[in-house]
Amino acid sequence: MPSRIKNNSNQKDKFNFHSFCFLINSVHPHYWRLVLGILLGLVATAANLIVPQLARDFINNFKHITPTLITLLIVLFVSGTVLSALAGVILGIFGEDVVAKLRNKLWKKYLHLPVAYFDDTKTGEISSRLVNDTSQVKNLLANTLPNSITSILQFFGSLVIMITMDWQMTLIIFLAVPLITLALRPVLKRSIKIGLARQDALANFSSNATDVLSEIRLVKSSNSEKHEAANGNKEISILYKIGMKEAILNSVMIPLMNMTMMVLFLGLLGYGAIRVMNHSLTMGALISFLMYLFQLLAPVFTISQFFNELSKTSGSTKRIEQILQIDNEKSSATEKPDIKGLTLKAEDLSFSYEAEKPILHNINLEVKPNTIVAFAGPSGGGKSTIFSLIERFYKPTGGKIVIGNTNIDNIDLTYWRHKIGLVGQDSPMMPGTIRQNLTYGLTRKVSEKELWHVLKMAYADGFVSEMQDRLETEIGERGIKLSGGQRQRIAIARAFLRNPEILMLDEATASLDSESEAMVQKALSKLMKNRMTLVIAHRLSTIVDADCIYFVDHGTVSGHGTHQELIKSTPLYAEYVHTQFKD
Numbered sequence: 001m002p003s004r005i006k007n008n009s010n011q012k013d014k015f016n017f018h019s020f021c022f023l024i025n026s027v028h029p030h031y032w033r034l035v036l037g038i039l040l041g042l043v044a045t046a047a048n049l050i051v052p053q054l055a056r057d058f059i060n061n062f063k064h065i066t067p068t069l070i071t072l073l074i075v076l077f078v079s080g081t082v083l084s085a086l087a088g089v090i091l092g093i094f095g096e097d098v099v100a101k102l103r104n105k106l107w108k109k110y111l112h113l114p115v116a117y118f119d120d121t122k123t124g125e126i127s128s129r130l131v132n133d134t135s136q137v138k139n140l141l142a143n144t145l146p147n148s149i150t151s152i153l154q155f156f157g158s159l160v161i162m163i164t165m166d167w168q169m170t171l172i173i174f175l176a177v178p179l180i181t182l183a184l185r186p187v188l189k190r191s192i193k194i195g196l197a198r199q200d201a202l203a204n205f206s207s208n209a210t211d212v213l214s215e216i217r218l219v220k221s222s223n224s225e226k227h228e229a230a231n232g233n234k235e236i237s238i239l240y241k242i243g244m245k246e247a248i249l250n251s252v253m254i255p256l257m258n259m260t261m262m263v264l265f266l267g268l269l270g271y272g273a274i275r276v277m278n279h280s281l282t283m284g285a286l287i288s289f290l291m292y293l294f295q296l297l298a299p300v301f302t303i304s305q306f307f308n309e310l311s312k313t314s315g316s317t318k319r320i321e322q323i324l325q326i327d328n329e330k331s332s333a334t335e336k337p338d339i340k341g342l343t344l345k346a347e348d349l350s351f352s353y354e355a356e357k358p359i360l361h362n363i364n365l366e367v368k369p370n371t372i373v374a375f376a377g378p379s380g381g382g383k384s385t386i387f388s389l390i391e392r393f394y395k396p397t398g399g400k401i402v403i404g405n406t407n408i409d410n411i412d413l414t415y416w417r418h419k420i421g422l423v424g425q426d427s428p429m430m431p432g433t434i435r436q437n438l439t440y441g442l443t444r445k446v447s448e449k450e451l452w453h454v455l456k457m458a459y460a461d462g463f464v465s466e467m468q469d470r471l472e473t474e475i476g477e478r479g480i481k482l483s484g485g486q487r488q489r490i491a492i493a494r495a496f497l498r499n500p501e502i503l504m505l506d507e508a509t510a511s512l513d514s515e516s517e518a519m520v521q522k523a524l525s526k527l528m529k530n531r532m533t534l535v536i537a538h539r540l541s542t543i544v545d546a547d548c549i550y551f552v553d554h555g556t557v558s559g560h561g562t563h564q565e566l567i568k569s570t571p572l573y574a575e576y577v578h579t580q581f582k583d
Helices: 017-025 031-060 067-111 115-120 123-165 167-214 216-221 225-277 283-324 383-390 413-418 434-438 448-457 461-466 484-498 514-528 540-545 563-569 571-580
Strands: 344-354 357-367 372-376 398-403 420-424 502-506 532-536 548-553 556-561
Touching: 017 123, 017 283, 031 067, 031 123, 031 283, 067 123, 067 283, 123 167, 123 283, 167 225, 167 283, 225 283, 344 383, 357 383, 357 398, 357 548, 357 556, 372 383, 372 540, 372 571, 383 502, 383 532, 413 420, 420 484, 420 514, 434 448, 434 484, 448 461, 448 484, 448 514, 484 514, 502 514, 548 563, 548 571, 556 563, 556 571, 563 571
Parallel strands: 372 532, 372 548, 420 502, 502 532
Antiparallel strands: 344 357, 344 398, 548 556
């Protein structure tokens, strides 16, 4: 399970405030919630700043406490708590709203990205952008940022009040806090570095585990359990070593922080006690001062955490922006011509997935209405790539494909794909029921009668009716609960429902046993009737019955014609047929 994700999150990124704001503004959040939450937090902080003052009066006048003082103290305690809770709720709702809109924006973006993007990007990485990076943005916006704003008020408010109460004791704290912070800084920096490394290691392990478990049948059929266990153990060992460092650091840092706090507290308490004994400070003022000390120290750690979150969020923001900046697959084409009865042509068609590595070279072909055109040739010759270009999964690097006199790139993409029915070798299925897979992608309502009719046309009504839940049967991930032949017949039934004008069959029976192949072939024969049909063929009968055959080898068309014509005119085709169908 090799590590394929390369993350740079263990390197601190400089936070780009403009990029962050631009990203957040793009989802049109309810800023009034953010403002209201922060204001309530500030009011709650202000209330908490008054409490030590009342506590001083409470202690100094213990024998002469007035009901007004007790009431005011209780009101401030309760109101501070309630306002803090309310601010947290409002900010939480604001954050969830932002992350929901951001994930929705990303999800729609992913659905409209070109196929080429998914050829180069791992599923685990895509999931990480949708879940982890958006959560990181939410955490900064709804938690860390508001807490930091209230912490600033709390810090300077406490500092000002302490100075007005007793500048000498304040000076001791003012000198001690920076010293403590400097002493703890190396430990905190190390903690941040380990935390980021742990985040990277977890992302790699999660992504690679997803890759392996999604192909568990390949793992088992290849007897690769030990191999994958060893690879997984390497990544788990990395996580273990990082976790050990984190545990050791935490076991040192927490007692160290407690010790420094206790030393500062005891030092201040001792100095204050001497002042109380000398009658230069009241006991109430000392207690009040100690309460402000805790209000002063808490923001220091909150602000340090804020800068750590800025670094993490900067990386997340960059990754999300990179995705949003990728051009969508959809073109601006709006033409919706009636293609019935028109001829499909490829003119000097060339294509390459990578520069200087051409896959197709100057392909010319013609498919007339209501004819069957077969593509034959060795694997890797470019047959499936031609289908991908017709589906407009990719753009040609040279030449064009036309229907009638219209370049297909000038046709509305949704409209064009609606006219095409593709039945592939893998018969892709979505998790869900048979009904959901049959109607997948259709915008019109389909009656029960129509569903059973297309199932009958595809010779699939028999096995579906025998299932306990019939059309509501769950077929599992990628249709794993169905056999290969059953999946193909469901795919054919789905094509019947779409009623396409162009049918493309990509080795639709290549991986089936002879019984399933016979059933699927019967269904395909019905489906191909009176349609323009392009088929990547591996059966001799399909090739022989085709109106025209294009022999594709090494990205070029070596010859075209009927089966008998090619046997005579194209030695490569004759050799291919002899090799493939010698039985």
